[in-house]
Amino acid sequence: MESTAPGACEIARLPEDLLSAVISRTAPRDASRAAAASWAFRVAADSDAVWACFLPRDLPPLADGELSHAPPSKKALFTRLSADPTGAKCYMLPARALHIAWGDTPKMWRWIYLAKTESRVVTFVVCDRIQSKMLSQNSTYAAYMVFAIADDESYGLNFPAQEASVSIGETKSTRQVCIGGRVTGSDPQGPQPLAAHVQLPKKRADGWMELEIGKFCTEGEDDGEVSISLMEIRGGKLKKGLIVQGIEIRPKN
Numbered sequence: 001m002e003s004t005a006p007g008a009c010e011i012a013r014l015p016e017d018l019l020s021a022v023i024s025r026t027a028p029r030d031a032s033r034a035a036a037a038s039w040a041f042r043v044a045a046d047s048d049a050v051w052a053c054f055l056p057r058d059l060p061p062l063a064d065g066e067l068s069h070a071p072p073s074k075k076a077l078f079t080r081l082s083a084d085p086t087g088a089k090c091y092m093l094p095a096r097a098l099h100i101a102w103g104d105t106p107k108m109w110r111w112i113y114l115a116k117t118e119s120r121v122v123t124f125v126v127c128d129r130i131q132s133k134m135l136s137q138n139s140t141y142a143a144y145m146v147f148a149i150a151d152d153e154s155y156g157l158n159f160p161a162q163e164a165s166v167s168i169g170e171t172k173s174t175r176q177v178c179i180g181g182r183v184t185g186s187d188p189q190g191p192q193p194l195a196a197h198v199q200l201p202k203k204r205a206d207g208w209m210e211l212e213i214g215k216f217c218t219e220g221e222d223d224g225e226v227s228i229s230l231m232e233i234r235g236g237k238l239k240k241g242l243i244v245q246g247i248e249i250r251p252k253n
Contacts, residue, residue, distance in 0.1 A: 019044035024053040028078065048074040055081075056089060089136050090250040092146070127229035128247060132168060135218050135226075135249070142215040142252040143228045146208050147201075149180060150241035161198050162232040166214030169224050173214045175199055177230070179242065208245055215252050 023031050023045050031054070035045035044050065051074035071077040126145070135141060143166050158180040165174040181200035201211040213230055228247055 014040070016040070016044050016047070017049070020047050020049045024050045028054050028082070046073070046075055051075040051078050054078055089134070090248070091130065091134070092246050092248045126231070126244070126247075127227070129225045129227050130249065132218050132224060132226050136251070137218050140215060140217050140252045141226075141249055143213040143226075144210040144248045144250070145179070145201075145213055145230055146204070146210050146245040146248050147179065148208055148243040148245070150243060162230055164199070164211075164213040164230045165228075166216050167227045168216045168218070171216065173216070175214060177201075177211055177213070179211060210248070213247070 019041065023034050023041075026034070028051075031045045031050055035042040055074060055078055071080055145164075158178060161176040161178045163174060164177045165172060167173070176197065177199040179201060181198065199212055201209045204210050211230075213228055216226060226249075228249075
């Protein structure tokens with residue numbers, strides 16, 4: 001004969017709305033785990049009342065229209081929109097939303113399909129700002145430059161290294177990065193050695209490259225602006241072949 005723990009029986013007798021209220025005060029990952037505990041937990045944990053609490057309150061009304069098929073539940077909607085199991089907000093700041101030095105000069109940058117920008121510049125400055133209140137609070141984020149390299153005609157992106165920085169409130173982090181660190185191409189300036197501490201880009205699943213600019217923590221809604229910049233203005237070397245998608249801000253795993 002199978003025995004049932006007394007505690008489990010007591011929990012099963014709790015009203016569904018009470019269980020839902022308790023689970024909604026946890027996190028999306030915790031709710032998914034709770035659903036595996038028992039039938040009573042599954043019903044409560046999968047309810048719209050729980051997952052409506054996990055969806056951002058400022059979710060644009062058009063978000064539903066962006067999906068090919070309307071999700072059947074709030075949990076399904078969250079799953080479709082979420083790229084991170086923590087449920088923290090992610091943002092992509094597209095190329096046209098960024099401040100790019102000489103971005104309006106056709107001789108320096110060329111705007112092409114899919115909001116990519118291709119460059120031929122000497123000084124290189126990309127920066128933008130976002131209000132911290134737009135992000136999830138008490139979370140650690142990282143900002144990434146998402147880009148591609150025109151392999152057959154790129155040069156000047158391997159050396160010297162670029163300076164990347166992220167600041168929020170009074171806290172600022174700075175590091176050296178190299179956009180062209182892992183990309184081969186015809187560089188008339190020749191290969192240049194990189195210091196061991198220089199951050200290099202990685203290839204994404206979608207085929208683009210990404211380079212971590214820096215990370216920061218959001219502690220409260222009054223943290224102010226998050227400022228993000230990536231620049232190289234001292235080398236004086238001509239650069240060509242950089243294709244920019246934008247800057248992505250997402251939780252740091």
